[in-house]
Amino acid sequence: MNVNANTLNEDEFFYGHKACAGCGGSLAVRIALKVLGKRAVAVLPAGCMSAVGFNFPQLCFANNAIISTFAGTASMLTGIEAGLRAKGITDFVAVGFAGDGGTADIGIQALSGAIDRDDNILYICYDNEAYMNTGVQKSSLTPFGAKTTTTPAGGNVRGNLRPKKNMFEIVAAHGIKYAATASIGYLPDYMKKVQHASEIKGTKYIHVIAPCPTGWGIAPDESVEIAKEAVDCGLWILAEYENGIFSVNTKPKNLSALRTHIKKQGRFKHLTDEDIDHIESLRDSKWENGGQ
Amino acid sequence: MKPYLRSIKAKWTLQDYPDNTTYEAGYLISKNAGWRSIRPVIDTKKCSGCLQCYLHCPDGVISKRDGAVAIDYDFCKGCGICKRICKLKAIEMEAESK
Known part of the structure; x- marks a missing residue:
């Protein structure tokens, strides 16, 4: 079935949470759960979505949901999947929602192990490009030039010096059943990928870019638009990996919009024209490699 | 189906607390x-x-x-994404009066 705004499950599974106004991560979680339905069993490690979703007695998930250790999202998914299977339950999806830090830094070992075992789980990384929950510290998915509290912008060093880790390719290099990138600026594409992933047996990974108004220095109403622009100017590539083959889903519409896209965000305000040229060259070399 | 507001007691006794780390889902x-x-x-x-x-x-209040469409004002945070996404300009943001 084709999922869109009309056919989407009208139930809300993530409601009344305490995320900041305009939070991209909460939109990614809400939409994924609407696609997966009430039989989804959600695992959330330490991070924004567990902090805003479970404030006892305010419990904002309508489906089964549990907080895992920071490093153990994937291993808890493995356990839940094996446990429910052992009890003879089959109509469920074990889904994890970890942030960029919980995926690319702290949880990468457990994730790598789960992919290696090909456990039947869906791992969704909502990427807001820093440890936002604890007050914007750099993660390995923070892009070059971004200002965080641990990579401040000063006279000599201008924000983060390292490029963003390519988590999608790292996951794909395991020979995973299905991996995809998505953006909350392109929700129909994201919903399609979540739906497709839920129908595959084996490990699935979806990496969704989810702007954080607080950490990125944008207005609350801009998060969806910024996520869309990141795709349109070629900075974030919507792609899939399935059966050993990479495919790029969209072509950037407006490569020259990169400069205005960067300048809109408070975290990049300090960057000079040369810095932005460098970001542009990082982007272009990625596209020269076939978008990978 | 969605999490909904419950009326809570003014004072919780020991019996009201769960005796393990699980509790009813969707409890607001x-x-x-x-x-x-x-x-x-x-x-x-x-x-x-x-x-x-x-x-x-992001809050699923629409x-x-x-x-x-209708808005659940109990849980709307006023982020304004709905106004920006609306191509027909059918949504306006109005100041909250005291």
Whole structure:
């Protein structure tokens, strides 16, 4: 079935949470759960979505949901999947929602192990490009030039010096059943990928870019638009990996919009024209490699 | 089906607390309305029911109603994404009055 705004499950599974106004991560979680339905069993490690979703007695998930250790999202998914299977339950999806830090830094070992075992789980990384929950510290998915509290912008060093880790390719290099990138600026594409992933047996990974108004220095109403622009100017590539083959889903519409896209965000305000040229060259070399 | 507001007792006794780390899902005790300084107001005459605001609301407070949409003001935080996403300009942000 084709999922869109009309056919989407009208139930809300993530409601009344305490995320900041305009939070991209909460939109990614809400939409994924609407696609997966009430039989989804959600695992959330330490991070924004567990902090805003479970404030006892305010419990904002309508489906089964549990907080895992920071490093153990994937291993808890493995356990839940094996446990429910052992009890003879089959109509469920074990889904994890970890942030960029919980995926690319702290949880990468457990994730790598789960992919290696090909456990039947869906791992969704909502990427807001820093440890936002604890007050914007750099993660390995923070892009070059971004200002965080641990990579401040000063006279000599201008924000983060390292490029963003390519988590999608790292996951794909395991020979995973299905991996995809998505953006909350392109929700129909994201919903399609979540739906497709839920129908595959084996490990699935979806990496969704989810702007954080607080950490990125944008207005609350801009998060969806910024996520869309990141795709349109070629900075974030919507792609899939399935059966050993990479495919790029969209072509950037407006490569020259990169400069205005960067300048809109408070975290990049300090960057000079040369810095932005460098970001542009990082982007272009990625596209020269076939978008990978 | 969605998490909903419960009336809570003024005082909790030991028996009210769960005896392990599990509890009823979708159990809400507080609203988010107080976070808002502006509120979205829908012009139902302009609304075509395209549901883009319903789809993009991070808090899921917009629901389908009679071919248009309605907002749950108890949980709307006034982020304004719905206004920005609406191509027909059927949503306006109005200041919250005291």
